[in-house]
Amino acid sequence: TKHYQVVGNPIAQSKSPFIHAEFAKQTQQVISYQRACPEVDGFAIEAQRFFGSGGLGMNVTAPFKLDAYNFADSLTPRATLAGAVNTLALQDDGSILGDNTDGYGLVTDITQQLGWTLKGKNILVLGAGGAVRGVLQLLLEQRPAQLVLANRTLAKAEALASVFTHLGPLEVVEFAALPAFPAGHFDLIINATSASLAGDLPPLPEALIAPETHCYDMTYGAQPTVFLRWAESLGAGVRADGLGMLVGQAAESFRLWHGVMPEVKPVMAALRQHLK
Ligand code: ATR
Structure with a gap:
């Protein structure tokens, strides 16, 4: 054995x-x-x-x-x-x-199990902690058009981005800056804040969500996560939790x-x- x-x-x-x-x-x-x-x-x-x-x-x-x-x-x-x-x-x-293997798990879940495209897409990642650091390289290697990190603490997101900026088009913003993006601008939103483990959501403008906005939560549970329920309530038709990332x-x-x-x-x- x-x-x-x-x-x-x-x-x-x-x-x-x-x-x-x-x-x-x-x-x-x-x-x-x-x-x-x-x-x-x-x-x-x-x-x-x-x-x-x-x-x-x-x-x-x-x-x-x-x-x-x-x-x-x-x-x-x-x-x-x-x-x-x-x-x-x-x-x-x-x-x-x-x-x-976390980044591999996330990217293969999104591109292979779910069949979503990352190449050429506008991606928004919520959070800038360890969970995000673990996946940024693999996300950027898929060649998105744009990858925006939104975080409560801007300095933390800036420090994180500086490690990965040579790999692709990475930007950082505070949550308060998200309303400046046009409605439905992001093709994919990935939630990676630990707030969601406690059932909390960062302050997100409703205009982020269009019917075709793909929503992914890196956490999972028996019930849909608070982020996925929020996205569903605004009409997001394509959603997944992080169970596939875990298995991947x-x-x-x-x-x-x-x-x-x-x-x-x-x-x-x-x-x-x-x-x-
Ligand atoms: P993990 O390994 O899960 O990423 P972490 O490194 O502690 O854990 O990072 C937690 C992330 O969730 C951070 O982006 C944190 O924002 P800050 O960098 O501003 O601390 C975010 N987060 C935690 N609680 C939050 C809350 N109530 N609202 C918004 N963001 C929160």
């Missing part, structure tokens, strides 16, 4: 054990995949224990993605730019590689560890049932 685990604090809510068990069944791998919940200052000790006792790969969630970035012996280019690691993998030489990032981790890309669709359907 090959040993894997997901590390976070809290961790009880994590769907990763379910997802990886489904992927393993699908591809006939024999694995164990556990949860671990170290103290908030205890990531490195837990990671040393795990890899020291034969663990092969680890997923990392809040609040440990920066700890995992620091723990890794080497980083993939996308993890370096993301400034965060969600996947650690033991290498043949005994070293630990850090990767970040897991699939890319699985591929990194096992060398085979699992099927995302059946696992998304099973997880959606599981949530109800």
Whole structure:
């Protein structure tokens, strides 16, 4: 049996054990995949224990993605730019590689599962925290016409944008500046503020939403998120939550560890049932 685990604090809510068990069944791998919940200052000790006792790969969630970035012996280019690691993998030489599969999960969900186009589109991203940093490179590589980051704290968005501006047409604004865009200007709006976890919405002008505005929330739940309900109430016809991003990032981790890309669709359907 090959040993894997997901590390976070809290961790009880994590769907990763379910997802990886489904992927393993699908591809006939024999694995164990556990949860671990170290103290908030205890990531490195837990990671040393795990890899020291034969663990092969680890997923990392809040609040440990920066700890995992620091723990890794080497980083993939996308993890370096993301400034965060969600996947650690033991290498043949005994070293630990850090990767970040969140951007892959988001972009493949949007372009492959949902079939939405990013190339040439005007994209608005709400928020400028770690969740956004993890996906900006992959979004910009899809060559949107424009990618606008709107954030409560402008300075934070500016600092973040400075890391990615060489990759594409990136702009930052405060929420208060959004009414200056023409009605329906954005083809796609991606919500990545942590406010929505608490059921809050940033102040958004209603004119952002036209019937064809595609709305994506990086969070998910049994019920539609507050952002998606807001968009629906204004007539947005095309909406999706972040369940597909979650399964997509897991699939890319699985591929990194096992060398085979699992099927995302059946696992998304099973997880959606599981949530109800
Ligand atoms: P995450 O890893 O989930 O992105 P984070 O790094 O703490 O978490 O970032 C949280 C994001 O949600 C930030 O963009 C934050 O805005 P600020 O940069 O201004 O703090 C945003 N956010 C959190 N609560 C918010 C609220 N009540 N209204 C608007 N934006 C909020």
